[in-house]
Amino acid sequence: MQYLLLIYAAENSGPQPDTPEFGAMFQAYMEFNKETKAAGVHVAGQPLQGIETATTVRVANQKIQTVDGPFAETKEVLGGYYLLDCADLDEALAYAAKIPTAAWGSIEVRPILELNFE
Amino acid sequence: MNADLTHTHIEDVVRNSWGRVLSILMSHLRDMELAEDVLQDALIAALSSWPQSGVPHVPEAWLLTTARRKAIDRLRHCQMHNSKAAEIEMMAKLTHQEHDASESSPFAKCKDEQLSLIFTCCHPALSQAARIALTLKAVGGLDTREIARGLMTKETTMAQRIVRAKRKIKAANIPYKVPGKEQWPERLQSVLSVIYFIFNEGYTATSGSQLSREDLCYEAIQLGTALNQLIPDEPEIAGLCALMLLHNARRAARCTPDKTLVQLKDQDRSLWDKQAIKQGTHLLLGALAKASLGPYQLQAAISAVHANASDFSQTDWAEITVLYGRLYELSPTPVIQLNAIVAMSYAKDAEFALSALNELQTAGELQEYQYFYVVKADLLVRTKQFEAAKSSLSRAIQLTANKIERAFLDNKLLELHNR
Numbered sequence: 001m002q003y004l005l006l007i008y009a010a011e012n013s014g015p016q017p018d019t020p021e022f023g024a025m026f027q028a029y030m031e032f033n034k035e036t037k038a039a040g041v042h043v044a045g046q047p048l049q050g051i052e053t054a055t056t057v058r059v060a061n062q063k064i065q066t067v068d069g070p071f072a073e074t075k076e077v078l079g080g081y082y083l084l085d086c087a088d089l090d091e092a093l094a095y096a097a098k099i100p101t102a103a104w105g106s107i108e109v110r111p112i113l114e115l116n117f118e
Numbered sequence: 119m120n121a122d123l124t125h126t127h128i129e130d131v132v133r134n135s136w137g138r139v140l141s142i143l144m145s146h147l148r149d150m151e152l153a154e155d156v157l158q159d160a161l162i163a164a165l166s167s168w169p170q171s172g173v174p175h176v177p178e179a180w181l182l183t184t185a186r187r188k189a190i191d192r193l194r195h196c197q198m199h200n201s202k203a204a205e206i207e208m209m210a211k212l213t214h215q216e217h218d219a220s221e222s223s224p225f226a227k228c229k230d231e232q233l234s235l236i237f238t239c240c241h242p243a244l245s246q247a248a249r250i251a252l253t254l255k256a257v258g259g260l261d262t263r264e265i266a267r268g269l270m271t272k273e274t275t276m277a278q279r280i281v282r283a284k285r286k287i288k289a290a291n292i293p294y295k296v297p298g299k300e301q302w303p304e305r306l307q308s309v310l311s312v313i314y315f316i317f318n319e320g321y322t323a324t325s326g327s328q329l330s331r332e333d334l335c336y337e338a339i340q341l342g343t344a345l346n347q348l349i350p351d352e353p354e355i356a357g358l359c360a361l362m363l364l365h366n367a368r369r370a371a372r373c374t375p376d377k378t379l380v381q382l383k384d385q386d387r388s389l390w391d392k393q394a395i396k397q398g399t400h401l402l403l404g405a406l407a408k409a410s411l412g413p414y415q416l417q418a419a420i421s422a423v424h425a426n427a428s429d430f431s432q433t434d435w436a437e438i439t440v441l442y443g444r445l446y447e448l449s450p451t452p453v454i455q456l457n458a459i460v461a462m463s464y465a466k467d468a469e470f471a472l473s474a475l476n477e478l479q480t481a482g483e484l485q486e487y488q489y490f491y492v493v494k495a496d497l498l499v500r501t502k503q504f505e506a507a508k509s510s511l512s513r514a515i516q517l518t519a520n521k522i523e524r525a526f527l528d529n530k531l532l533e534l535h536n537r
Binding site: 087088089109111113 | 241243295297
């Protein structure tokens with residue numbers, strides 16, 4: 001079963017670039033990627049660019065509305081994701097706890113609704 | 119026709135077996151909703167056939183076999199027949215085996231199944247309210263109406279809560295298994311807190327016109343005891359069992375027949391259940407010998423000091439103060455600090471305790487906690503500051519939702535006015 005692990009944290013709450021902590025975090029993410037790939041659970045996973053690059057689109061009365069910014073202003077923002085193929089929720093939760101950002105942010109774990117479109 | 123076999127009796131027999139039978143059904147069906155439905159079907163079958171045939175020699179085996187047959191029927195009728203072929207075959211095979219082994223019990227070796235059921239029901243991915251409801255239903259065998267009444271919730275709300283929880287178990291694929299080593303501490307904690315919550319709901323009934331609801335306490339002790347038998351090497355489980363037994367031993371003395379609350383210091387200790395105290399103390403000593411201290415063992419130890427004191431003045435307050443200190447180290451909460459202050463007021467003096475209490479209040483803790491104001495009023499009375507004591511008691515009364523407790527506090531306030 002696939003789970004989407006959404007990585008949330010307050011802006012600028014983690015290690016800042018050009019500090020030794022930042023290097024350590026980067027290393028920890030590399031190791032997490034390596035571990036999930038070796039275990040065969042890794043489907044996808046990437047960090048996102050900052051919230052200032054977000055654009056939100058809505059369609060009202062068949063008219064496209066495009067606005068600058070995320071869909072909602074919140075303190076914690078989505079910073080990245082993993083898509084993992086796990087045996088069950090416990091396995092997904094165990095990986096979530098290993099994501100470096102979990103130490104200062106939060107990881108939301110959502111099962112993928114598997115629909116057959118064929 | 120056996121006249122003794124009333125429906126209530128049959129329901130009791132079934133309920134006692136519920137958790138064990140359900141856990142085995144779950145291990146093969148992997149679907150809590152279906153497992154509960156077919157066990158419910160088996161109960162209905164028992165209600166119609168046992169009055170004629172009598173209770174079977176091993177009721178659990180009868181229920182299991184019957185439930186499995188019902189499961190085959192339901193699986194065959196269900197639309198996705200093909201995808202369920204494997205389960206049907208499995209059920210058929212098992213039913214057949216059971217039939218051959220007729221009276222031998224399949225329950226001796228179902229330890230993992232029972233534990234899996236408890237851990238699934240208490241999974242931290244479910245809300246605390248859902249864990250409590252599911253545990254009472256699936257493990258304790260209570261029906262939704264009983265659970266709603268016990269927890270003072272509307273039956274429809276409770277039914278919805280249970281359905282949502284089961285849906286999440288299925289949709290998120292919450293596993294039906296005993297957690298591994300990494301997740302063990304968090305998961306065990308979750309199970310213990312569910313059991314203790316159920317006990318406390320029964321013991322101190324936070325609202326309503328009854329001080330305690332015995333059935334919930336009984337249920338919690340049953341759950342704890344079963345868990346302790348399944349995992350005998352976890353001292354915190356034994357600690358929780360000891361704590362519940364020792365608290366429960368004082369039940370008869372906590373309330374007069376006309377439902378007036380009796381404080382610990384005024385309780386008639388001859389009403390305490392000596393057997394339960396002995397049993398609880400014994401369990402606690404066994405747990406402490408494993409030298410892995412935890413909050414439940416410490417709370418049980420405090421309760422044991424009270425339970426083994428011949429009267430209030432003989433209480434070893436110095437020991438209790440030390441135990442609260444250790445407890446505070448493990449879980450530094452203001453409520454524990456408050457209890458430590460009470461112990462200190464007897465171990466040392468009320469003056470000293472009052473200054474510690476004022477510090478706690480200055481820190482802004484426990485503003486809405488009624489027991490804080492009860493303690494404060496008591497310390498003020500003992501240091502002869504009666505006016506301040508009255509206002510503290512009034513605040514406590516404002517914060518109390520339980521009728522019996524409120525009556526008790528009203529009475530105290532009246533005594534203060536009359537002095």
